[in-house]
Amino acid sequence: MSVSSSSHHSDHSYILNSPGAMASRQRSSLRGTSSLSPVAPDQQYLSISVTDPVKLGMGVQAYISYRVTTKTNMEDYRGVEKMVIRRYSDFAWLHERLSEKYKGIFIPPLPEKSAVEKFRFSAEFIEVRRRALDVFLHRIASHPQLRFSEDLRNFLQADEEIWAMERARSQEGTLFKKKPSDFMQIFKDVQSKVSDVVLGKEKPLEESNPDYEKLKHYILELEEHLGESQKQAFRVVKRHRGQALSEFGRAVKSLGDCEGGSLGKAFSGLGGRSEFLSYKLQNQAQDLLMNFEEPLKEYMRTVQSIKVVMGDRAQAFRQQQELSEATKLKEINLEKLRLVRPDRVAEAEIELREMRVQCDEATRRFEEIVKRMQKELVRFQEDKTHDLGLAFHDFAEGQAQLANDTADAWRTLLPDLESWSQVAENNGI
């Protein structure tokens, strides 16, 4: 498999180098010894490719492994070029880690997890998946924040044994660690104590933000339209693979053989052209699948990842609301305690302080998500406009090319047809 560089990604370099990208750079502790020296932001590159799928394992446990090659001059990476072997579940791990750590960011989507059993190892399925994984990593590498992720670095660099250990460790972590963090515990405790009657007002569980509402509707409707378009694109691909034209060609050729003479040649010519065009259609189908249907699918998945972020935002909002109310409760309580039970005041003050910290934390998280979403949406629209624009344009070009080839193929038959019919006439028939 060649190094992929699908048409609808080749122009992504502009995002890589955009000025806004270098805003937040995390410096993390270095794992290895030899790391690269700092490079000026506009000269940084991080180029990743996914290639060479190989089937490993036996029977039920068989799986596909991919070669992931990284070329970079970024700090914190050990060396300019590195190659590792990863499988789908490794990519899934990376995706989950990023989703946990970067709330508010639209994590690039993975290709579908499962497939109908018998297609799981078909050449086409493997290639489509490889492509999608390549796109996945490319998008992460182009993302102004995600590209600095430590998990990404580990994914791209860790040698096999280290990688296995790393995965095992993080697996454990998630088992014992309560998602998402400690303050959730407090939140849960508090939730049961809050009552509407005490506070005297409605518990707002959702943002009442008209612009955000509009956005939500937009996303949902977009999902619908993309879904429908993708479905139709799939059908078009399928039609291109139909056999009717080649079967027709075969039958006409056979007719030609039976006829013999000039007329026979004419029929054979017709049959041959039909078969040729059928072959062209098959190729076109392949092209359509990769450069038209797949981008649509990818954006469908991206929209779904946006929905996940929307869910995260809603959750963050709720938490913030709950905690803010809990804080108010505690304040009220504190005042009561000052009057009634002064001995408890100190303790209560400490609790209140802690609660306030948690509340601020929740507010910060929520606002961070909101801010990130805003930027992400701009980026999303730009990417979508560009990528889908390219995909649709290529589609139109492809169809034009196909139609032209078809016209040419038929047209070239005409002079022969003319001369054959002349021969037939001349033979005094």
Next chain:
Amino acid sequence: MMNFEGGDSMESVNLDPGQQAYDYRSALSGTSLSGETHPLALSQEDFSLKEAHDPYVNSEEKSSIRNTGVDIAVEPPSYADAIFTPYMGGSGSLQELGGSSRSLYSSNGSVEFITITVNHPQKEQENGSSLVPGANTFFTYLIITQTNMPEYGGTDFTVRRRFRDVVALADRLAEAFRGYFIPPRPDKSIVESQVMHKLEFIEQRRLSLEKYLGRLANHPVLRKSEELRIFLQSQGKLPLTPSIDMASRMLDGAAQLPRQLFGESSVMIPQEASQPAKGGRDLVRLFKEMKQSFTNDWGSAKPLVVEEDKEFLEKKEKLQDLEHELNEASQQAELLVKAQQEDGEVVGELGLALIKLAKFEIEEATQSAQKVHALDLKRIATAAVKASRFYREANAHVQDHLHEYLGMMQAVHAAFYDRSNALLTLQTLLSDLSSMNNRVEKLSAASSKVFGGDKSRNRKIEELKESIKVTTEACELSQKEYDQIKERNRAEFNRFESERQRDFFYMLKGFIHTQVGYAEKIAHVWKKVADEANESPNKALDLPISGSVAIS
């Protein structure tokens, strides 16, 4: 300069904003009989292959494809423009087998022509009889003939005929022209499978009648037949008796039967004898011929006359092979047409889905780049819908050509059947003759042994000799008939062969020209839109992205 609002120079597809379902199929299938402008109806810009709008319009106007100025003017002339009309013009399918005929050279060298058109179907009522109103209605068709053939004694004729008359014509021709490849007439039955609009059916019938008469006019022998001339000329009721239906034939036959069985000499007219045994009318003869054919097939003795013509047998076999292949190809052509129509529909449905996406994005666009691209998408989607129409049209007639030839094969079969029937009749008569001669011998031998002669036997001998005389005459006629049929077969073979070659080439050229034409049209549609889109990506990046983002 990119015009954001009315940027598309192509016709815009007006979708009913309330239209919810992505149901392209239902969008297209509404035949324009309802007359309302359908959102996806063909516009001025496109070819308009009018469907069965108006069956009462003159056929020659109807089914031609008009090339009404998709702007190809600036492009070099393509096949699409130059060749379209001739291959699709006239009343459909093979131009020369349509309403108008080819000119043939008459014996004195001048060019003869005859042109027949079928139009203006109209409903008529059978006279008197019925108590139920609306019963016994039938359709008649106006048949206009133009000719310079001397036999017609005139140049223009107009008559009204009903389908029953056509059946009568066909039957009479079949009787009178045994051995010729007589074009098959249109079917009697209405298409069972679909619920066809009466109007559609009438239109189909009109067309098939025109084609049929055209083929008759094309046939060098049949065009000069009395039967055809009477059909085309005689005003009022058609003076060609149709074949009597089976029931009355059976009665006829049954009435004759006792006489034959009880020994009265069958007063058989030799001429009748040489004609094929008609179902029911001559049961005894039918049984005899059946018996003979069994003898031919299973008996040990060789019949007295056999099909010896090797050339004929070879040709017959070759034709059978050909028919088999034609059948196969015809079926595949049918499947191909169906597949390509479905392809077109799918592309159209994609177009519709993309139009909806584009419209949505245009409405919701917050940045100009988005809007530009969404407009591009709309153009592309519209192109898809347009292209899909072309797919549909391109293949409307392909399988007709092959089907027509399968119809002609029927005619060939019928002619071969005539021949084998004639042979069978001859064989039967000859074996009759031979057995009668044997009996005479035996009776004579027996009679001579009786002293003074055997009166009864002698009488029988006399009777037999009479029969023998009649039968011998019949044999001669039958032999003549058979020879004539053989000769006709042979002549028809050659004619058929050369016409077939010519027609097939014509059909192939037509098919290919059509394919080229439509492929060019489709390519043009896509290229135009791809080129327009080419301009925009650069523009989009140049335009400043608006600062206000309407989302928080």
